[in-house]
Amino acid sequence: xxxxxxxxxxxxxxxxxxxxxxxxxxxxxxxxxxxxxxxxxxxxxxxxxxxxxxxxxxxxxxxxxxxxxxxxxxxxxxxxxxxxxxxxxxxxxxxxxxxxxxxxxxxxxxxxxxxxxxxxxxxxxxxxxxxxxxxxxxxxxxxxxxxxxxxxxxxxxxxxxxxxxxxxxxxxxxxxxxxxxxxxxxxxxxxxxxxxxxxxxxxxxxxxxxxxxxxxxxxxxxxxxxxxxxxxxxxxxxxxxxxxxxxxxxxxxxxxxxxxxxxxxxxxxxxxxxxxxxxxxxxxxxxxxxxxxxxxxxxxxxxxxx
Amino acid sequence: xxxxxxxxxxxxxxxxxxxxxxxxxxxxxxxxxxxxxxxxxxxxxxxxxxxxxxxxxxxxxxxxxxxxxxxxxxxxxxxxxxxxxxxxxxxxxxxxxxxxxxxxxxxxxxxxxxxxxxxxxxxxxxxxxxxxxxxxxxxxxxxxxxxxxxxxxxxxxxxxxxxxxxxxxxxxxxxxxxxxxxxxxxxxxxxxxxxxxxxxxxxxxxxxxxxxxxxxxxxxxxxxxxxxxxxxxxxxxxxxxxxxxxxxxxxxxxxxxxxxxxxxxxxxxxxxxxxxxxxxxxxxxxxxxxxxxxxxxxxxxxxxxxxxxxxxxxxxxxxxxxxxxxxxxxxxxxxxxxxxxxxxxxxxxxxxxxxxxxxxxxxxxxxxxxxxxxxxxxxxxxxxxxxxxxxxxxxxxxxxxxxxxxxxxxxxxxxxxxxxxxxxxxxxxxxxxxxxxxxxxxxxxxxxxxxxxxxxxxxxxxxxxxxxxxxxxxxxxxxxxxxxxxxxxxxxxxxxxxxxxxxxxxxxxxxxxxxxxxxxxxxxxxxxxxx
Numbered sequence: 001x002x003x004x005x006x007x008x009x010x011x012x013x014x015x016x017x018x019x020x021x022x023x024x025x026x027x028x029x030x031x032x033x034x035x036x037x038x039x040x041x042x043x044x045x046x047x048x049x050x051x052x053x054x055x056x057x058x059x060x061x062x063x064x065x066x067x068x069x070x071x072x073x074x075x076x077x078x079x080x081x082x083x084x085x086x087x088x089x090x091x092x093x094x095x096x097x098x099x100x101x102x103x104x105x106x107x108x109x110x111x112x113x114x115x116x117x118x119x120x121x122x123x124x125x126x127x128x129x130x131x132x133x134x135x136x137x138x139x140x141x142x143x144x145x146x147x148x149x150x151x152x153x154x155x156x157x158x159x160x161x162x163x164x165x166x167x168x169x170x171x172x173x174x175x176x177x178x179x180x181x182x183x184x185x186x187x188x189x190x191x192x193x194x195x196x197x198x199x200x201x202x203x204x205x206x207x208x209x210x211x212x213x214x215x216x217x218x219x220x221x222x223x224x225x226x227x228x229x230x231x232x233x234x235x236x237x238x239x240x241x242x243x244x245x246x247x248x249x250x251x252x253x254x255x256x257x258x259x260x261x262x263x264x265x266x267x268x269x270x271x272x273x274x275x276x277x278x279x280x281x282x283x284x285x286x287x288x289x290x291x292x293x294x295x296x297x298x299x300x301x302x303x304x305x306x
Numbered sequence: 307x308x309x310x311x312x313x314x315x316x317x318x319x320x321x322x323x324x325x326x327x328x329x330x331x332x333x334x335x336x337x338x339x340x341x342x343x344x345x346x347x348x349x350x351x352x353x354x355x356x357x358x359x360x361x362x363x364x365x366x367x368x369x370x371x372x373x374x375x376x377x378x379x380x381x382x383x384x385x386x387x388x389x390x391x392x393x394x395x396x397x398x399x400x401x402x403x404x405x406x407x408x409x410x411x412x413x414x415x416x417x418x419x420x421x422x423x424x425x426x427x428x429x430x431x432x433x434x435x436x437x438x439x440x441x442x443x444x445x446x447x448x449x450x451x452x453x454x455x456x457x458x459x460x461x462x463x464x465x466x467x468x469x470x471x472x473x474x475x476x477x478x479x480x481x482x483x484x485x486x487x488x489x490x491x492x493x494x495x496x497x498x499x500x501x502x503x504x505x506x507x508x509x510x511x512x513x514x515x516x517x518x519x520x521x522x523x524x525x526x527x528x529x530x531x532x533x534x535x536x537x538x539x540x541x542x543x544x545x546x547x548x549x550x551x552x553x554x555x556x557x558x559x560x561x562x563x564x565x566x567x568x569x570x571x572x573x574x575x576x577x578x579x580x581x582x583x584x585x586x587x588x589x590x591x592x593x594x595x596x597x598x599x600x601x602x603x604x605x606x607x608x609x610x611x612x613x614x615x616x617x618x619x620x621x622x623x624x625x626x627x628x629x630x631x632x633x634x635x636x637x638x639x640x641x642x643x644x645x646x647x648x649x650x651x652x653x654x655x656x657x658x659x660x661x662x663x664x665x666x667x668x669x670x671x672x673x674x675x676x677x678x679x680x681x682x683x684x685x686x687x688x689x690x691x692x693x694x695x696x697x698x699x700x701x702x703x704x705x706x707x708x709x710x711x712x713x714x715x716x717x718x719x720x721x722x723x724x725x726x727x728x729x730x731x732x733x734x735x736x737x738x739x740x741x742x743x744x745x746x747x748x749x750x751x752x753x754x755x756x757x758x759x760x761x762x763x764x765x766x767x768x769x770x771x772x773x774x775x776x777x778x779x780x781x782x783x784x785x786x787x788x789x790x791x792x793x794x795x796x797x798x799x800x801x802x803x804x805x806x807x808x809x810x811x812x813x814x815x816x817x818x819x820x821x822x823x824x825x826x827x828x829x830x831x832x833x834x835x836x837x
Contacts, residue, residue, distance in 0.1 A: 105394035159432035170408035179394035
């Protein structure tokens with residue numbers, strides 16, 4: 001409760017006290033946008049933790065060995081993630097549904113266990129120390145990027161490209177009968193998603209002194225997935241709301257901090273049962289009303305009329 | 307007039323099945339071309355080959371786009387081996403046999419997506435949503451609304467509703483509007499009137515005619531002969547993947563090969579090589595005359611109505627089956643025959659009306675109760691488990707029985723009785739031919755000790771010799787005292803063994819009578835071919 005009281009009565013104090021949390025919310029929201037793009041095109045890809053790792057490691061390695069400015073390092077990290085996504089996407093995007101999910105998880109783990117832990121330049125299991133870390137300065141680009149990216153992706157869903165994604169999500173066969181090049185548009189979504197995830201990874205290094213390979217495993221993948229599931233994927237704001245909510249949650253319910261994963265799990269189950277379309281549905285933010293509630297209301301109304 | 311689409315010797319097989327076996331067609335510009343044929347003739351496969359969903363394995367498909375004003379004549383384009391979206395981009399719009407709308411998107415969004423190929427990429431423009439830049443969007447929206455109007459939908463009432471919430475007929479219309487949004491040179495309609503009532507079918511016919519008058523070339527596939535015969539200028543008939551006739555509606559409906567393909571052929575023509583079949587024919591003709599209605603009804607169906615959501619498949623059907631009879635329900639594809647059987651076996655629930663089997667109310671009884679009461683169904687498509695052996699399939703048929711020992715003895719007996727199965731008892735059932743699988747399915751049905759056996763399309767997709775064998779088996783089971791209700795498309799064969807038969811059309815019973823009487827009745831042919 002204190003959390004909200006402070007947010008309302010003393011926003012400046014709140015900001016100063018929770019800067020790292022706000023930065024983390026921003027990064028998770030960008031990751032949520034990344035997974036939204038693939039969801040919107042009907043693909044259940046879970047490769048984002050891997051692309052994040054590529055963005056993060058590229059940025060830090062460039063900072064360590066090259067005199068280039070940090071924004072350029074981040075940009076290269078994001079673009080490299082996009083480049084890798086083409087190579088990964090070519091074989092993997094032929095798969096659908098749960099098979100695609102498993103193949104992309106395979107990519108994440110292969111990257112982490114096969115590449116990061118075995119190539120000396122990544123510091124192997126030790127991770128890398130980040131010379132450019134600046135937790136307080138790093139929050140600024142995050143807070144600027146988030147609304148811009150959210151806006152761009154929102155507009156993207158309204159464009160010809162976005163409509164093609166909708167069509168593919170709803171029915172691939174029908175989409176190709178409308179002249180939509182299904183493999184191409186799926187690939188575009190996959191690349192955009194990878195670049196966004198790579199960018200989020202690069203931003204995250206800015207606020208952390210350390211890049212740790214254990215950050216980019218299955219746990220992260222599942223966390224990003226829950227943003228989308230809890231928030232809903234009918235529009236870009238759903239996953240963002242999911243990310244904000246789930247990232248802030250441990251702070252809100254501090255007294256349950258020890259049961260953080262339990263609370264997350266319970267919320268996930270409740271959302272899937274009572275609001276499968278996520279917190280944000282087609283008509284914007286929705287109040288969660290279980291089905292028995294509407295039925296009960298329908299029975300009450302004629303009684304009240306008398 | 308020149309050919310817009312020219313198919314030459316197009317081939318496609320799946321394993322050993324020649325789904326499309328050397329078909330050549332020419333569709334002229336500005337015409338309405340009908341493609342008909344019995345179930346499994348290869349019509350939809352052919353459409354899928356033309357639109358790129360299935361690769362052709364031979365032959366050529368040439369599209370010659372009509373010259374546009376100010377352009378020279380463009381050369382013919384080979385469609386074979388192009389992906390579906392490229393073929394759509396060349397101007398071939400299509401609808402699907404089973405509706406494939408973007409269900410969660412609104413009707414207008416469905417149509418807007420249909421404009422994909424005509425629309426320049428606007429990703430960057432969308433990033434700056436300024437009023438003057440949005441004018442293009444408005445123009446597209448107006449066009450989408452006009453398209454909905456042109457197929458007979460009210461854009462104000464239906465436009466903003468998710469497609470899945472529209473009525474079935476309206477969904478079909480949205481699908482046509484979506485295909486039209488491509489500005490197609492050729493529109494392929496795959497069974498646009500499937501599941502519609504006569505009034506709705508009339509509206510579909512009007513729509514097709516109206517589109518054609520606007521200069522659109524249409525390729526129409528449908529089972530409803532009245533629709534196809536009424537609207538098409540030229541018709542090609544497929545059977546077993548081959549074109550058996552091609553010409554004007556009148557010439558096609560009189561073609562003896564077409565009549566045979568639809569009604570099946572007389573056993574006297576095809577079954578001479580089956581030993582013992584003459585004997586059988588004698589038995590059939592010496593049967594005593596049977597009255598039109600049975601004296602003691604084992605099965606009694608009254609005013610049965612069954613619906614799938616908004617689609618009424620069965621609209622008030624009454625009939626009976628007496629003990630010891632073979633009764634056939636015949637009629638064209640989509641008439642509602644299988645729906646009736648599935649309702650009797652408890653898989654579907656009736657909307658209205660009653661169905662009684664002895665003292666059991668079939669409208670409310672659970673499927674397992676129905677089977678235990680002695681009503682067993684051999685479903686269409688046989689539902690054989692392909693990886694299990696013949697014997698394992700039989701054992702599954704006896705799964706629910708308590709008397710395992712007796713069931714095993716019965717399986718052994720059936721294996722002896724049907725040597726086709728006995729000789730192959732250790733073979734995976736998937737390796738049996740279609741006819742052998744059918745016999746396996748029937749034998750499996752017998753394990754339930756049925757008093758009444760429902761057979762759904764036992765001859766579906768079988769070669770003529772195999773059809774004879776299967777009908778031979780049906781006759782034999784009947785002679786052993788099992789009452790049979792048979793659903794068949796192969797009308798003449800069914801009427802030959804049936805005591806009585808009912809002709810079903812669009813969910814209603816059109817005619818009834820003894821098998822022999824119906825065989826001579828010209829109305830039966832009309833029900834199939836639309837006369």
